[in-house]
Amino acid sequence: MKVVAVSLSMAGLILIGSCAEKSSYSGDGRLIDNGVTAPDHRYVIEVGKVDLARVGSATFKMAGLPRNYFVVGLQIPAGALSASGHRDSPADVSLEVVREQGSMVALVIAPLREWTWSNPRHETAAFVYLRESARSYFDSFTEHRYLVKVTVNVPDPSIPAGTLIVLKSAGWK
Numbered sequence: 001m002k003v004v005a006v007s008l009s010m011a012g013l014i015l016i017g018s019c020a021e022k023s024s025y026s027g028d029g030r031l032i033d034n035g036v037t038a039p040d041h042r043y044v045i046e047v048g049k050v051d052l053a054r055v056g057s058a059t060f061k062m063a064g065l066p067r068n069y070f071v072v073g074l075q076i077p078a079g080a081l082s083a084s085g086h087r088d089s090p091a092d093v094s095l096e097v098v099r100e101q102g103s104m105v106a107l108v109i110a111p112l113r114e115w116t117w118s119n120p121r122h123e124t125a126a127f128v129y130l131r132e133s134a135r136s137y138f139d140s141f142t143e144h145r146y147l148v149k150v151t152v153n154v155p156d157p158s159i160p161a162g163t164l165i166v167l168k169s170a171g172w173k
Contacts, residue, residue: 073129091156
């Protein structure tokens with residue numbers, strides 16, 4: 001009887017928690033909600049594509065982000081990675097997240113060889129971000145509108161198209 005009561009209580013808390021945070025995301029890309037029980041990265045926002053093989057820049061718009069702590073980075077398809085995982089890539093990329101009014105909330109400017117690469121052997125893509133920089137992380141606010149600006153300063157022609165700009169939220173873990 002006690003196990004049933006605890007199970008029902010936990011199920012109720014999960015249902016209440018999943019209803020408590022509703023996002024009205026709009027803008028470029030898409031918001032993925034992995035659910036309240038996701039230990040890491042409950043929210044993943046695939047903002048848009050960037051071609052790391054060419055010099056260039058692009059700006060993307062976002063609004064209605066869930067209130068959370070996010071890291072900004074790149075998701076590079078595992079099929080595009082060599083045995084070294086492009087960790088020695090000469091590509092130099094700038095990622096900037098600003099509020100629509102102009103205040104900066106995140107800024108990453110560095111060659112990809114200085115970024116942290118997730119292990120692509122266990123995933124369908126490598127998530128690449130600048131772990132050592134506090135400027136890679138920010139608190140989002142649902143009522144704010146954001147711009148994500150990406151600039152490829154130095155390209156790497158060996159990285160084929162398909163790279164995404166991604167925001168990943170923290171989890172309970």
